[in-house]
Amino acid sequence: MPFTALNSRMVEARIAPGQRMFSQRGAMLAYRGEVSFTPNIQGGQGGIGSMIGRRIAGEATPLMTVEGSGTVMFGHGGHHVHVVDLTGETLYVEADRLLAFDGSLDQGTMFMGSQGGVMGMVRGQVTGQGLFTTTLKGHGSAAVMAHGGVIELPITPQRPVHVDPQAYVAHRGEVRNKLSAALGWRDMVGRGSGEAFQLELSGQGTVYVQASEEKL
Amino acid sequence: MTGPVIHDVATLPADDNVNPYAFSVDLNGQWFLQKGKMIAYYGSIDFHGIGHGRLDRLIAGSFHSPLHAADWVVAEGQGKMLLADRAFDVNSYDLEDGNLTIRSGNLLAFQPSLALKQSIIPGFLTLIGTGKFVAASNGPVVFVEPPIRVDPQALVGWADCPSPCHHYDHQYLRGFLGGLRAHTGIGGASGEEHQFEFVGAGTVLLQSTEVLMPELATGAVPDEAGVPGGGGHPAQSGSQLPQLPGGLGDLQRRFGL
Amino acid sequence: MACARVHKRWSIVTAARTITAGGATKGRSGADRDQLGSRPVRAPGPPTTVWSVAQFRLQGSKVLAVDMTGDAVKAKNGAMVAYDGQMSFKKMTGGGEGLRGMVTRRLTGEQMAVMEVKGHGTCYFADRASEINLVRLQGEKLYVEASNLLCTDAALRTGTTFTGMRGASQGNGLFTTTVEGTGQAAITSDGPAVVLRVTKQYPLQVDPGAYIAHTGGLKQHFQSGVNFRTLIGEGSGEAFQIRFEGEGLVYVQPSERNTVGGEV
Structure with missing residues (x-):
């Protein structure tokens, strides 16, 4: 796996000729060797069409391509970094939480509204992340940022997990999400956040939750 | 009973970390200290502003950064003193006839046996000599x-x-x-x-x-000829x-x- | 204390690790304490009673997991980050102290927006990446800044006490929240709290911004030395330190900030 955790907030990646990685701009802390950083107007993979889609989606976090031969250290803003290793499945993550990921992973954008229906759209409003979520699929690793570190909660068909949308970081696996309201309607009125809305994740997989209700 | 560790004046470490975010100084004499970094202390400790008369000789020997004087004090007395900085990681460093340059905002405290000077790179301070200093970092330091x-x-x-x-x-x-x-x-x-x-x-x-x-x-x-950055704008924090x-x-x- | 010499003329010493110079991989700090996932989950403490009580355990150092079997806890509003099982949430304006508590609270400005969480399953609480400290109370009284109180057993009584002038300098009001009874409480701090014992021989001075809680029979008063004023600096509004005398424990956070866990 290309990412080595140096500490809870920094990861190191080894890059060899012929490989490439993508990282958020500004995430490089230091490097040794001959490594080049190219900002892509495409914003990662997928060409210009995908970029336009992403800009409309509000997922315009600029990415850059990292190529060459050497080691690169990544980190951002002192946020905690969590490495997720994928073996064929799909990771759903908000774009601005992605610190860096393997070029071997297929990057895509998913319209969350299509999965959660109307509630999925509300979800976008709640997290303020737009209605689109970045997907990474295949074999490789991704480094994801979170405020205050991440706990992993397993989701099984018998045990759905409810998450505060503000604390939601990412999820993987065959998971359905929908927004539910746990408080009575009367309690929800006049309250912008908190427990009024909950993201309900059901199916089979893992959800990553950060130790904070603060968005990045 | 898996309670938290309870410290008292005797069990607090001497010139060592209490946890990664707090450092305990066993004060018996003087330390230079950045203002507001002391969170608690036992014993009788006085804090003197720099440039306030009676510590002039000490300051002349160890403190060579007039621009930082307003941000620093001298802690003097006997006791245990806890230092911390916004829950950042805190480390102590021992210099032995050496030098280390550090970002000015990261330095918390140092022993008067070290001399503090402004680095030629603006915003950094150089410590020279033999002694201990304490510095903070956002997350553990990577070397x-x-x-x-x-x-x-x-x-x-x-x-x-x-x-x-x-x-x-x-x-x-x-x-x-x-x-x-x-x-x-x-x-x-x-x-x-x-x-x-x-x-x-x-x-x-x-x-x-x-x-x-x-x-x-x-x-x-x-602001003089030959000094890089001379006449530069003092930075806003x-x-x-x-x-x-x-x-x-x-x-x-x-x-x- | 192991002390590794780094390079030839300087070395770094810390309590938690010993660092040797070397390449990036060799030179990294060894044990990384605040990685949430890598921490062993702390044992939930010995069960104190036979009846079913919510079990508090820490998941890492910044997430509190509470296992519930039909019982309830009181928690800071908005602090729930996730749960599984069946939970219901009830907003408790005024902290459930009845009319008098509500009136007191409104007067004092010590707002503690509390919710009651009840159900079967595990509920996870966190507050802005603050460290969480578990306090087990056996009849004594815990004084804690309202903003630092994350969660308590429903069986614990919470109230408000006049604490003199300390709050004035911290912007937290003149009153402090008290928690009393037998059970567990979780308090937050910016960085892990250091617990300091105060005895008759050794009083303790604390920066008001670093104070979070105390227990025991302690008298507190302000100390404002002329010299200390120069330490804190003019204009920061903190020209004081709190002096604790008596017998008890004081919880101090490794930070002078009072914003984290402060106003919501």
């Missing part, structure tokens, strides 16, 4: 050896090796200028265009941050101002470009 290129904002300090030089990535600049900025207007410096390059033998100290700790008085140097597209941001400020 690397040159040759390495470092995002200026991730740099905590360096020891023994020569001062860094600037490295500009031509490829990135060209791609950057020709590509993204022209099309989208999204711009600003992000560390990929420019790094500090370290060469030679020594150790470089890194932290994960793009959000700098406030630089308390980055140490403007005298905190550097989270929005950057203009294409601007060099922090660099501009820190190096008076």
Whole structure:
């Protein structure tokens, strides 16, 4: 796996000729060797069409391509970094939480509204992340940022997990999400956040939750 | 009973960490201390402002950064004193007839046996001599050896090796200028265009941050011929101002470009 | 204390690790304490009673997991980050102290927006990446800044006490929240709290911004030395330190900030 955790907030990646990685701009802390950083107007993979889609989606976090031969250290803003290793499945993550990921992973954008229906759209409003979520699929690793570190909660068909949308970081696996309201309607009125809305994740997989209700 | 560890004046460590975020000084004499970094103390300890008369001799010997004087005090007396800084990681460093340069906002305290001087790199302080000092970092410090290129904002300090030089990535600049900025207007410096390059033998100290700790008085140097950065603007603390597209941001400020 | 010499002329010493110079991989700090996932989950303490009580355990150092079997806890509003099982949430204006508590609270400005969480399953609480400290109370009284109180057993009584002038300098009001009874409480701090014992021989001075809680029979008063004023600096509004005398424990956070866990 290309990412080595140096500490809870920094990861190191080894890059060899012929490989490439993508990282958020500004995430490089230091490097040794001959490594080049190219900002892509495409914003990662997928060409210009995908970029336009992403800009409309509000997922315009600029990415850059990292190529060459050497080691690169990544980190951002002192946020905690969590490495997720994928073996064929799909990771759903908000774009601005992605610190860096393997070029071997297929990057895509998913319209969350299509999965959660109307509630999925509300979800976008709640997290303020737009209605689109970045997907990474295949074999490789991704480094994801979170405020205050991440706990992993397993989701099984018998045990759905409810998450505060503000604390939601990412999820993987065959998971359905929908927004539910746990408080009575009367309690929800006049309250912008908190427990009024909950993201309900059901199916089979893992959800990553950060130790904070603060968005990045 | 798995309760928390309870410390008292006897069990607090002497000149060592209580936990990664708090450091206990066994004071028996004097220490230099950045204001507001003491969170609690036992014993009888007095705090004197720098430049207040009776400690003049001590200060003349150890404190050579007049611009920082307002941010520092001398703690004097007997007792145990806890130091901490915004829940950042805190480490102590022992110098033995050595030198280490550190970002000014990261330095918390030092023994008077060390001499504090302003580095020629603005915003950094150099400690010279033999003794102990305490510094904070955003997350644990990562130690690397040159040759390495470092995002200026991730740099905590360096020891023994020569001062860094600037490295500009031509490829990135060209791609950057020709590509993204022209099309989208999204711009600003992000560390990929420019790094500090370290060469030679020594150790470089890194932290994960793009959000700098406030630089308390980055140490403007005298406005005189031959002094790099002379007449530079004393920096405002905190550097989270929005950057203009294409601007060099922090660099501009820190190096008076 | 192991002390590794780094390079030839300086070395770094810390309590938690010993660092040797070397390449990036060799030179990294060894044990990384605040990685949430890598921490062993702390044992939930010995069960104190036979009846079913919510079990508090820490998941890492910044997430509190509470296992519930039909019982309830009181928690800071908005602090729930996730749960599984069946939970219901009830807003408790005024902290459930009845009319008098509500009136007192409104007067004092010590707002503690509390919710009651009840159900079967595990509920996870966190507050802005603050460290969480578990306090087990056996009849004694815990004084804690309202903003630092994350969660308590429903069986614990919470109230408000006049604490003199300390709050004035911290912007937290003149009153402090008290928690009383037998059970567990979770308090937050910016960085892990250091617990300091105060005895008759050894009083303790604390920066008001670093104070979070105390227990025991302690008298507190302000101390404002002329010299200390120069330490804190003019204009920061903190030209005081709190002096604790008596017998008890004081919880101090490794930070002078009072914003984290402060105003919501």
